[in-house]
Amino acid sequence: NAGVMQNPRHLVRRRGQEARLRCSPMKGHSHVYWYRQLPEEGLKFMVYLQKENIIDESGMPKERFSAEFPKEGPSILRIQQVVRGDSAAYFCASSPVVGTSFVEQYFGPGTRLTVT
Amino acid sequence: AQRVTQPEKLLSVFKGAPVELKCNYSYSGSPELFWYVQYSRQRLQLLLRHISRESIKGFTADLNKGETSFHLKKPFAQEEDSAMYYCALSGGTSGTYKYIFGTGTRLKVLA
Numbered sequence: 001n002a003g004v005m006q007n008p009r010h011l012v013r014r015r016g017q018e019a020r021l022r023c024s025p026m027k028g029h030s031h032v033y034w035y036r037q038l039p040e041e042g043l044k045f046m047v048y049l050q051k052e053n054i055i056d057e058s059g060m061p062k063e064r065f066s067a068e069f070p071k072e073g074p075s076i077l078r079i080q081q082v083v084r085g086d087s088a089a090y091f092c093a094s095s096p097v098v099g100t101s102f103v104e105q106y107f108g109p110g111t112r113l114t115v116t
Numbered sequence: 117a118q119r120v121t122q123p124e125k126l127l128s129v130f131k132g133a134p135v136e137l138k139c140n141y142s143y144s145g146s147p148e149l150f151w152y153v154q155y156s157r158q159r160l161q162l163l164l165r166h167i168s169r170e171s172i173k174g175f176t177a178d179l180n181k182g183e184t185s186f187h188l189k190k191p192f193a194q195e196e197d198s199a200m201y202y203c204a205l206s207g208g209t210s211g212t213y214k215y216i217f218g219t220g221t222r223l224k225v226l227a
Contacts, residue, residue, distance in 0.1 A: 003159070033213065042120065042202065042217035043160075056214065091160065095213070105215065107160040 002026075004094050004108035005074075012114045019079040019086070021111045025094030032075040033105060034067060037089040049075060082115045089113075118143050120203050122218035129193050130226050137188040137221050139177075139203030147205040149179055149186040150215075154200040163188075163201070173197070193225045 005024040013019050025032050030051050035043040036059075046059040049069035060067065064082075069075040079086055089112050093105035121140045129135055141149065149166040164172045166179040166186060177188045186203060203218040
């Protein structure tokens with residue numbers, strides 16, 4: 001099992017361009033989470049998705065950010081019209097199930113987005 | 117608001133010395149507390165959680181509800197312990213899946 005895969009590992013975009021970050025969960029995992037880590041800060045929850053459903057997007061900025069997890073293929077975090085403040089490391093995690101008790105989330109290596 | 121505070125950005129100790137990485141939290145409800153570790157060029161991975169009460173790689177962490185702390189300790193540091201350590205909580209009013217992370221402490225173990 002290769003673990004959670006994220007690509008690209010590094011992404012450079014100019015202001016105003018779009019950024020697409022991809023996350024393939026571990027085999028057998030149907031729950032995906034995205035976190036953002038701004039410089040000098042901890043990871044912050046953005047969104048929780050199951051296949052074809054957004055369960056909780058309470059951490060997503062209201063504009064320009066969207067996420068999806070289609071029936072086939074990886075989860076995508078999309079940032080439109082990027083600004084310098086979007087420069088950060090974006091981490092994806094996955095888990096097999098979610099319930100009332102703890103379920104470990106397995107993290108990917110992250111995508112470092114730099115906006116110039 | 118739920119929050120995790122790690123007051124030290126960097127902690128340097130000599131090999132064989134005791135280590136304590138501090139973590140304080142504020143919460144609503146009954147959170148679970150965790151320590152995650154990120155070794156150089158590796159991904160974030162779970163080190164331990166308070167409910168399991170186990171020792172991993174010689175590290176332990178005790179939840180102190182009175183002081184709202186969950187400090188990570190190891191009696192004798194090893195060079196391979198050098199890494200970034202993150203304290204996190206989940207649960208309470210945030211739900212079991214939503215982790216709240218501290219800003220992390222970089223541990224450097226000197227030879």
